[in-house]
Amino acid sequence: MDRDWADLAAYDGAPLKQPSLFVGGTEDASTMWLADAVxxxxxxxxxxxxxxxxxxxxxxxxxxxxxxxxxxLVDWLTRVTPAGSRSG
Known part of the structure; x- marks a missing residue:
């Protein structure tokens, strides 16, 4: 775990620009403790x-x-996946 902090130090505070989805629970202690982050x-x-x-x-x-x-997840993937790369 300590190695992760060292490996990722260059990205500290950098925004995540990739398409992303957040799903959490209102009763999750992490979501409540990190409400400012949300x-x-x-x-x-x-x-x-x-x-x-x-x-x-x-x-x-x-x-x-x-x-x-x-x-x-499926709805999000459908929205972020380019139409030409979908199979089926």
Missing amino acids: EAFPATLPGLVSSRLLDGCGHWVQQERPEETNRL
Whole structure:
């Protein structure tokens, strides 16, 4: 874990410009403790395409709400995937 901080030091404070999705739960302690970070998403995640907080859900959204989480992921992937690169 300490090595991660050293390896990523050059990116400290850099915004994430890649298309991104945030899905969290309103009952997740991390989401509550880091509410300021969530509020800062427009500045820190300029590539944020979608952000959802699931009411009554905790930390493990993919286990607590698998259908809703999958729908959000598929919808997001559909929006960020260029039409020419889709298969099927």
